[in-house]
Amino acid sequence: MAKLVLYLPKLGLCFTLLGLYMDGIAESTVSSNPSGIDFIRASCRATLYPALCVQCLSSYANTIQQSQRQLAQAALSVSLARAQSTSAFVSRIAKTTGLNPRVYxxxxxxxxxxxxxxxxxxxxxxxxxxxxxxxxxxxxxxASNVQTWVSAALTDENTCVNGFADNAMDGNVKAAIKSRVISVAQVTSNALALVNRFATRHRAGAAHNIP
Known part of the structure; x- marks a missing residue:
């Protein structure tokens, strides 16, 4: 059984995790695995934001290798880390004084x-x-549970963005929050696509032991 590795934020655009998971400790490092990067690039073509997908995940090619499971795990964990960071950011914005009632x-x-x-x-x-x-x-x-929850998370993120549709709202606050949440939604969308790909390929190729 392949080990699953979780990922949390690091400095820069994307996120990583050094995590204890199931039967061992695994560490993601900057990849020197060309075949793993090729696998990530090919898999990311199934997403709506393939360039962002590759940018976030290519550093973990040594861990992901050719595993659809590890790829989906990394994508989900990056999405979680971004959502946590953005949630904290929005909470800080809420403490800003002078927000008009609609923005608040x-x-x-x-x-x-x-x-x-x-x-x-x-x-x-x-x-x-x-x-x-x-x-x-x-x-x-x-798999159905994961797909349902990730879809719901994406809906919640989009609902947040839609809440700032009123043109009368303060431009700076609206722009700051929308930018952060849209970024999270894009990563979550990519994660959902990779989860769906993993589930579909596992179902179709279980007899061939696809990882």
Whole structure:
């Protein structure tokens, strides 16, 4: 059974995690694995934001190698880390004095939406770990849970963005929050696509032991 590795934020655009997971400790390092990077690039073509996908995940090619499971795990964990960071950012904005009532309400709603998103992504990261332990209906049950939660997280992120659609709102606050949340939504969208790819390929290729 392949080890699953979780990822958390680091400095820069994307995020990494040194994590204890299941049966060992694995460390992601800057990759010198050309075949792994090629695998990531090919897989990221299934996403809506392939350049962002490659940029976030190519550093972990040594860990991901040719594993659809590890790729999905990394993508989900990057999304979770971004959601957590953005949730904290929006909470700080809420403490700004002088917000007009419309902006204040939108910020409060966004805080709730991002909290839901973080919770759902956290559950998804954990549930994906269970997917590695089962086959058949058990695997697909876990996969369905992950897909449902990631989809819900993406909906919550988009709901936050939509809350700032009013043109009368303060431009600086609106722009700052929308920029951060849209970035999270793009990464979450990519993660969902890679989870779907993993589930589909596992179902189609289980007899061939696709990782």
């Amino acid at each position: 309400q939108a910020v409060q709603d966004c805080i709730d939406n991002m909290a839901y998103s973080v919770d759902q992504l956290n559950q998804s990261v954990q549930e994906l770990g269970y997917m590695g332990r089962g086959n058949g209906q058990d695997f697909m049950w876990h």
